Amino acid sequence: MESVHFDIDAVLRRLLDEAYGLLSALPLLVLALLVVWLAWLVGRWLSQRTLLERLARRNPFLRELARTTAQWAVTSIGVLVALEIMDATSLVGAVLGTAGVLGVALGFAFKETLENYLAGILMSIRQPFSPRDHVVIDGNEGLVIALTSRATILMTPDGNHLRLPNALVFRSVTLNYTRNPSRRFEFEVGLASDEDLLRAQQIGIERLRQLDGVLQAPPPRAFISALGDSSVQLRYHGWVDQRSHDFLMVRSEAMRQVTAALDEAGMDMPEPIYRLHIHERGHALPGAPAARQEARPAAPAQADTRVITDLVEQIEQEQRTRDEEDLLDPSAPKE
Known part of the structure; x- marks a missing residue:
């Protein structure tokens, strides 16, 4: 080789x-x-x-x-x-x-990351809500803290932080309670079927007109909503300016005031009826103390219904300490 x-x-x-x-x-x-x-x-x-x-x-x-x-x-x-x-x-x-x-x-x-990023770009252009707006997104309720490139941050009514992916926010139905400052509340009161229902409506409407926090325009209204076996359901409507008064507090006070007005007018508001069977098993012991009735404090003429700023103050403190820039502009035109 x-x-x-x-x-x-x-x-x-x-x-x-x-x-x-x-x-x-x-x-x-x-x-x-x-x-x-x-x-x-x-x-x-x-x-x-x-x-x-x-x-x-x-x-x-x-x-x-x-x-x-x-x-x-x-x-x-x-x-x-x-x-x-x-x-x-x-x-x-x-x-x-x-x-x-x-x-x-x-x-x-990185499909989900890119979706959130693109959704953040589109929402920063559209501006669907502003900071501190009260919104409900896909069943999640809270006040808007900030919009970042990846997530929308809310503060729930109990003060917890809630991060929603921008892709979820972009494709979900959004209910904004703040965009229109006027918001309607409603509640029902049951009356006996033999009462003067028209008079009951007028009494409730007149009391709502006198309530601080209830707007005069649109005016309060009342109508019959349902007929029961022994009662009739009256539904009362009223409008609240959320910029100056708290919605839940005004609704609560309206229910109390209207119920008190109907009671003062002698309207019969039937209560649930229970049938009790009492069986005698003995006599009360001698010297047993009688049942005591505690005196209840008189209710104020009207509760404070001004807007509650507990969450707003927490959100402002959160925004002052944030390092990441917020993509929401309160002065920008909204969608």
């Missing part, structure tokens, strides 16, 4: 050819890097222009997104020019193909 001969001279010649090629391309490489660096500087300069501030002055999220997009767009153009200088544009197709496959893989891996 012939011996294997290793030609070191061919290897050295190949290495020398590659080294000469790199040395000859070194000026072009330096020029290409200089072009990329200049493009990065131009993109940074462009991202700080006041034009972008005007385009997204009401939305800090869009402002930052516009800055980043402008800088990376100019930098990408510089990279393409650099590849053209190096006569390496064939790499662009390979890079784009790899980026496409990688983008699909990342899209499936």
Whole structure:
């Protein structure tokens, strides 16, 4: 067998050819890097222009997104020019193909994150609610604290923080109690079927008109809502200005006042009837203390129905200590 001969001279010649090629391309490489660096500087300069501030002055999220997009767009153009200088544009197709496959893989891996991010962008443009709005989103009730790029943060009526993904908020039905400051309350009172129902309606309406916190326009109203076997249900309506009075407190006071007015007028409000069977098992022991009746304090003429600011004060304190920027703008036009 012939011996294997290793030609070191061919290897050295190949290495020398590659080294000469790199040395000859070194000026072009330096020029290409200089072009990329200049493009990065131009993109940074462009991202700080006041034009972008005007385009997204009401939305800090869009402002930052516009800055980043402008800088990376100019930098990408510089990279393409650099590849053209190096006569390496064939790499662009390979890079784009790899980026496409990688983008699909990342899209499936971070599907929910991307959905929340895009929903945050759209909601920051639409402004569906304002800070401290009282909303119900997908059955979750609370006051809006902030809108971030990933979640909408609420404070529930019992003071707990509730984070809802932006994608859920974007596709859910939102009930906003604050957008219209006037809100209607209602409650029912049962009367005996032989009572003057028209007079009962007028008595309740007149008492509602005198109640602090109930609006005069639209006026309070009353109507018969149901007929029972031994009673008739009257339903009373009234409107509250939520900017100055608390909805639940006004409704509670309205129920108390109307019930008291009907009772003062001698209206019969039937109560549930129970049949008791009493069986005698003995006599009371001698000297046993009689049942004592505790004196109840008289109820005030009218309870305080002014708006309650417990949650508002907690939300303001929360917003002062937040590090992440809020995407909601109270002065921006709403959807």
